[in-house]
Amino acid sequence: MIGHVQGGWEFIWAAYFLSWAGIAFFGASLVPAGPLQMATRELICGAMLVLTGFVVAALSSSTGAPFIDRTALTVVTIGAGLALLGHCGVQVAQHRRKEK
């Protein structure tokens, strides 16, 4: 170890939020559900990930983390959240189309 690490709460929050979202989503995916229930789960997990992205962005700018680090963490978490939200939207649209 060369030196002492200072701060780094954006990394800690990113790790914890990712774990919570992962457990919620993987756990929920194991319970049999219809497309709308799955979409609700994706909505919750996606929103959680997007929120993580914003928390990480806010924390990293306040702690003065390098630009590339906070961009990478923010883009990955918000991107994963948006992907889930997008998939949720597709699920709901498909379900509505079938109903019609």
Next chain:
Amino acid sequence: MRHWLLTLDDTTRWLLWSPLLLLALVLALTGLHIFDAASRKWVWKVLLFIGVTMLIAQSVLGLWWVPPEHYMGDVYRIIYMHVPQVWMALIGMTINFGCSVLFLFKKSWVTDSLAEASASVGVYFGAVGITLGAIWAKPTWGAYWTWDPRLTTAAIMLVIYTGYLALRRFVEDPEKRATWSAVMGIIAYVDIPVLWFSVKWWRSIHQVQSSPKTVDALMTMVLRWSATTFLCLFVVFLYHRYRQAQATREREVAAPEALPATISGPVTSP
């Protein structure tokens, strides 16, 4: 007086605990069959409740209760999420290996389904664990990823077991799928001991496994709490994934235990 377990070296402790842990898991899974379907539902709900409650407590303990580490400061708190999830991945792969060997000795849909479930849950925990490791690596090593022996073998594990799950999707014949994936499960497991001992065998940027002898008692306690939390969630996930796999087998063949006596015989379709 020191506990006799603390006097053993890490390798011996690992070799001692692994079979015991596996035995406990198998007993937990099979023991639940003594309950009827309605009671079993409650058992899993209670286990899930315990897991989630412990996870909330674990997060509070890991984020605020334990003191910061001397060199890494607060960032080391990721350990309470990263390490137990990687352990769960290794347990998943070990169960997969055990079931694969068992399947080749005695054909059964139970071991085949359990092998599929354990690989699936193991890949999930492995993927999250490795991602958290990368997040932790940035502030401590200065890079998200480096082709160090430990990280490389972890990446190989993830790729191999994702391939294992892909193989299960590609092969339609359940009998061939079960045999081929059992063989692949055994071959894939070669990576796991290499992954575990890589930090001792080669010069690695990844630290060697800590032991309770060198870690503060509070940190050890919270790490053990975290491990128990994830073990609880692992068992719940494994069981539900196993049930899904068994339901798929039931759709594919006439009965879950209807694998013919000779593997060369055709599987009877419903």
